[in-house]
Amino acid sequence: MNLLNLIRWKNLLMIAMVQLLIKYALLEPFGVETSLDTLGISLLILATICIAAAGNIINDIYDVETDFINKPDKLIIGKSISEKTAYNLFIVFNVVGVGVGFYLSNSVGRSAFFSIFVIISALLYVYASYLKQMLIIGNVVISILVAMSLIIVGIFELLPSITSLNQQTQLTFFKIIFDYAVFAFIINLLREITKDVEDVDGDHKAGMNTLPIAIGRERAGKVLFTLSFIPLFxxxxxxLNSLYKNQMAVFYFLILIMGPLIYTSIKIYSATTKKEFHHIGNMLKLVMLFGMLSLLLYLVLLKK
Known part of the structure; x- marks a missing residue:
């Protein structure tokens, strides 16, 4: 169980779920031309979650000092799993992820796509070892990488299958995937800043330069409150522009996405304690989950 917690199995499960939803709830039901069969999408999921798992491990290795202060009860490396074992696991997951990515890129006739896996793997390492300590930049980079876990499905499924006849359709569905990726980027960025506010004490002692350390917890809370209006709008x-004709979709987004977002904004405005910001982080996780599950609405739209 310690290994599963180390690799953040719940987050990996969400990545796998979203990638499956993109293929089997968005692309396949509408007859879009895709490049991956069942084995192919399985390999893409395997490569993605292996590289993500490696990123989670190296992040925890570099976070031992801050985690000892911020969340000592959840500390794994040095307590349940040795740092040497963690490094070995980091290497194994990366090798498997990048290796599968190499095979998959060649199997769709796009060997250059292999570089995507290498770049993501490298960025996760640089993020954990360096960028995470930098003001805002680390938050933005990790949020881009979260968004890439969605975009990569569009890259492998749609781009290799583009022809002059289906170009418009392929790009239309790629844009839908991109819109979901932007949503994931915004919500994750808010969550990263929330975590920085929550963990300000440990981060400060570790010499990091996060937003709440640079401008203070109170001002960082105000920035977070202002940014929380972006996903709302x-x-x-x-x-108003895409869903207004479908009553079920409107109700879904109003109740399960807009509602929690409004609640989160209200909580951010009044939040002052570590516990309150932890609750806000969990609410943003919930918003992310419901946002991704909305892909199932495409199956409902298809039936109508």
Whole structure:
């Protein structure tokens, strides 16, 4: 169980679920031309979660000092799993992930796609060892990588299958995937800043330069409150322009996405304690989950 907690199995499960939903709830039901069969999408999921698992491990290795202060009860490396074992696991997961990515890239006739896995793997290491300590940059980079876990499905499924006849359809569905990726980027960015506010004490002692350390917890909370309106307006705009004709979709987004987002903004405005910011982080996780599950609405739209 310690290994599963180390690799953040719940987060990996969500990545796998979203990639499956993109293929089997968005692309396949509409007859979009795709490049991956069942084995192919399985390999893409394997490569993605292996590299993500490696990123989680190296992040924990570099976070031992801060985690000892911020969450000593959840400390794994040095307590349940040795640092040497963690490093070995980091290497194994990376080798498997990048190796599978190499095979998959060649199997779709796009060997250059292999570089995506290498770049993501390298960025996860650089993030954990260096970028995480930098003001905002680390938050943005890790949020881009989260968004890439969605975009990579579009890259492998749609781009190799583009022809002059289906180009418009392929790009339309790629744009839908991209929109979901932007949503994932925004929500994850808010969550990363929330975690920085929550963990400010440990981060400060570790010499990091996060937003709450640079401008203070109170001001960082105000910045977070202001940023929380971005997904609210974006989702509202999406409902008015794309979903207004489908009552079920409108209700879904209003109740399960807009509602929690409004609640989260209200909680951010009044939050002052570590416990309150932890609760806000969990709410943003929930928003992310419901946002990704909304892909199932495409199956409902298809039936109608």
């Amino acid at each position: 974006a989702v509202g705009f999406y409902i």
